[in-house]
Amino acid sequence: MALSPFEQFDTIDAAFAAQVQANPQSPAVLFEDEVHSFSDLAQQRDRLAAFLLSQDVKPGDRIVWWGKNHVDYVALVLAAARIGAVLVVVNWRLALREVEAILDDSEPRLVVVSEEFAAPLAEGGRKGWVAGEGADGVLPSLRSAAQDAAEIAPVGDAAAPFLQLYTSGTTGVPKGVPQTHLNHMAAYRAWADSGIGQWAPGDVCLIALPIFHAIGANFTLFTLLQGGAVYLLREFSPDGALKALDQGGVTRMPLVPTLIDMLSRDERVRALDHARLQSIIYGGSGISLATLQRGMTVFSCQFTQVYAATETTAAAVSLSPDDHLGENPPLRAAGRVQKGLELKVFNERGEEAATGEVGEIALRGASIMGGYWRRPAETAKVLRDGWYMTGDAGFVDETGLVTVVDRTRDMMISGGENVYPSEVEAALLEHPDIQETAVFGVPDARWGSRIAAAAVLRPGVNPATVDLATVRTFLESRIARYKHPRQLMILDQLPRTPTGKVVRGVLIEAAEREAAPASV
Known part of the structure; x- marks a missing residue:
């Protein structure tokens, strides 16, 4: 078997350059109605690298991407990797004050946003550009600002970081995780030797997951560095994913269990031509056996489970396709x-x-x-x-x-997103009618953990005035929507141990007994 790019090279930049040389006209990124070849993407990378250098961005400096999936992100992360800068990727689902905390923490030289976030960035008085062609003049266009340039010489420091993702802390304060070229090349080398396998030109990987998550960011690079094409959705939608499967020639599809559940229940999938689909790689949260088995039946392709954390760069444990087969496959194992x-x-x-x-x-x-x-x-x-x-x-x-x-911690994983109870509880306690609260995860076939909250109201408050819809509206400006409870129980008191600790197990049982939660 030929050596993988991850055995031949020690930087993202060198591995990408090899694919540009070998497959210059092959598609690299399919984004909306645009097809970008490897040669096109290399030119965009060089234009952005020249622009960053013109803004006095030096090796080690942080630049921020705050936006939805976009081809300009792909070019920007490659530009950062070439000149030694570090691209900080912000979860666009966060509330504005949460984003501001990351911007303050990372101290970027400049910020690039997708058009949805141009106005909030401009109002905050920060220096920034907008991806694509612009956003009605609110901020200057990144593409217009990018400069024609000869090929920029790479910095080539494999031990230096080029990407920084954020992982939530138990207090709700985000922590940045710098990731080096060596981190990624080691992780991808292991992937190529595992059930994920070596990919090649002709492979098309659907990136429907957000690139602020390790799984979205990693599979974008893993695909490109092997000469494959990335079919990039701005954000997940069933229609977009189905179109990619039917018309995009998708061969690889990384998903979280929530999306496997959603797509495998969609009757339209069975009518599509997805014969080219070779594998689904899933992780990010627990998956029910029913969802996994339905997905395997509907898609009829190889399944690989991955277990990872932002701190591990990429998958550290995987359950191979072979481990999914046989009479009694160990489907409850991580791998x-x-x-x-x-x-x-x-x-x-x-x-x-x-x-x-x-x-x-x-x-x-x-x-x-x-x-x-x-x-x-x-x-x-x-x-x-x-x-x-x-x-x-x-x-x-x-x-x-x-x-x-x-x-061992209290973190919940809901729909592939990490959520800490203490952060949600702190936001709920800002509600003028809530005196006490406890947040917990309820096992759920679709979400992995359904976020639920139990609340004790202040004396004199009519319980009829505090319901799930009004509470979620209250939380809109405080925490990201995916952290909002999907179930709310109003109680006279919280169950506690003699030492005063909330007994979450009792609450979980009560939530499971309660009527089905609203579909929100």
């Missing part, structure tokens, strides 16, 4: 650790757990982050003697399969 990584499970005493013993999962290897951006105390909590402590409880069986059984 096997990727090549190049070590995995251990530590028990409560800090000792390595025995086979089958539940403890905290830890990972070590070249794809693990070096630390959080300007968060030494937070870094010290999760990096111990080179091991990244995931905060997930799990075990390894005698065959090497890793199973995640619970979370």
Whole structure:
């Protein structure tokens, strides 16, 4: 088998340059009605690199992308990789004050937005440009500002970061995770050797997931660096995904379980020509057996599960297509650790757990982050003697399969998004009628965890005036919509232990017994 690009090169830039040379006229990005070849994309990268240099962006400087999926993002991340800058990608679903916190934390030289966020950025008085052709003059157009230039010489520092994603903290304060060329190349090298496999020119990967998530950002690069094409949706919609499957020649499709559930229930899928689809890679949250089995039946292709965190750069554990087959496939397992990584499970005493013993999962290897951006105390909590402590409880069986059984932290994963109860609770407590609250996840076939809240109202408040719709409206300006509760219970008091801790298990049982939540 030929060496993968990830074995031949040690930077994103060098691997991309090889594909430009080998496949200059092959499609690289399919975006809306535009087809961009590798040669086109390289020219756009160089124009943006020249523009960044004209703005005095130096190696190590941060630039921000705050926007939905866009071909200009792809060119921008390649430009950053070429000149040694670091592209900070902001979750566009965040509320404005959450975005401002990331902008303050990352201290970017400049900000690029998609047109939906041009006005908020301009009103905030920050220096920025808008992707594409512009947004009615609110901000200058990035494409118009980009300069014709000869090929820009690469910086070529493989140990330097080129991308920075943010992961939420238990207090709701986001933490930046700088990711280096070496982090990504090590992760992709493991992917190519795993159930994800080596891809090639002719492969078309649907990127329907947002590029502010590791899975969207990673599969964009993983595809391009092997000469494949990215079919890029601005944001997920069933119609857009179905069109890509029917007309776009999609061969690979990374999804979160929520989208597998949604698409596999859509009767239109069965009428489409998706014979070219070879594999679905899924992860980001737990998946019900019913959803997985329905998806495997409907799509009739290989399925690979991935387990990862922003701190691991990309998938650290994967359940291969072969592990999905047979009479009793281990579908509840997360999979096997990727090549190049070590995995251990530590028990409560800090000792390595025995086979089958539940403890905290830890990972070590070249794809693990070096630390959080300007968060030494937070870094010290999760990096111990080179091991990244995931905060997930799990075990390894005698065959090497890793199973995640619970979370040692309170984080919920709803529709592929990480949500912390404390952040939602803090926002709910700003409501003038709510005295106490507890937020928790309820197992849900579609969402993984359905975010639910129990609230105790202030004395004299009529419960009829506080319902799910009004609470979600109240939260609109405070936290991102995906963090909003989808179920609300009004209680006289919260169940607590003798020491005063809320008993979330009791609340989960009560929520499951309650009538079906509103479809919001």
